[in-house]
Amino acid sequence: MEPIKIDKWDCSALKNTLDDCCRNILIDKYKYAECHKLMDIRLAICTAAVACAAFALVYDYLYAFPASKLVLITCSSTYFILMGVLTLYTNMVEKGIFLVAKQVDSSGNEPAKKITVSSCLKRFDENYQLCFEYNTGKKGAKTKEKTITKSVANWFDEDGQLLYDSFKHDVVQLHDSIVNKKDL
Structure with missing residues (x-):
């Protein structure tokens, strides 16, 4: 080695x-x-958060800010919630x-x-x-x-x-x- x-x-x-x-x-x-189950769950949470952020980015590009206001608020809130879930998961489940x-x-x-x-x-x-x-x-x-x-x-x-x-x-x-x- x-x-x-x-x-x-x-x-x-x-x-x-x-x-x-x-x-x-x-x-x-x-x-x-x-067994990769713990890591797979963490990756799924991260993927969902990134997909939400990417959707907000693309939607805002296609429909400028005043029209995308509700989508940006929803996606930003969802991202924030998913990051909280990720933090709880790593601290409470993975340990x-x-x-x-x-x-x-x-x-x-x-x-x-x-x-x-x-x-x-x-x-x-x-x-x-x-x-x-x-x-x-x-x-x-x-x-x-x-x-x-x-x-x-x-x-x-x-x-x-x-x-x-x-x-x-x-x-x-x-x-x-x-x-x-x-x-x-």
């Missing part, structure tokens, strides 16, 4: 790099299939989730196992929190949850290069602590 180097003072870059590496580790090592993945039994006898991975790295904080939720998909099975919180200094050197093996070890250890060997 090619070494990853980032600006270690950029919290967004730190979080995004760790999230992407965690996603890659889980998909490559454990052969999970990523930092960056991976929802399933592991389907090839024989089809067992239900799909589902893992949800979320993270949090607060601004001006060095502690990265990684949370795994795992459900076997069996009827009545409870969702297991486990969280690890570590300083990003454990996974990045002084130059901002990711210490991939160290991070991979922690992700695999967290995954294996929540998932039974027989579930794999």
Whole structure:
């Protein structure tokens, strides 16, 4: 794997790099299939908002301002409402989730196992929190949850290069602590 180097003072870059590496580790090592439903809903909300704004733009171009007044008011209000819905969705539903993945039994006898991975790295904080939720998909099975919180200094050197093996070890250890060997 090619070494990853980032600006270690950029919290967004730190979080995004760790999230992407965690996603890659889980998909490559454990052969999970990523489920894009959360992202698809977010994209649908954004697409509706952009389509509304584009319609207002085209309508105003075809019918100058006094004639397009009602359409502009309606589209602007709708855009504002959709952006509010998007904000609520990302804060209340997604909650930092960056991976929802399933592991389907090839024989089809067992239900799909589902893992949800979320993270949090607060601004001006060095502690990265990684949370795994795992459900076997069996009827009545409870969702297991486990969280690890570590300083990003454990996974990045002084130059901002990711210490991939160290991070991979922690992700695999967290995954294996929540998932039974027989579930794999």
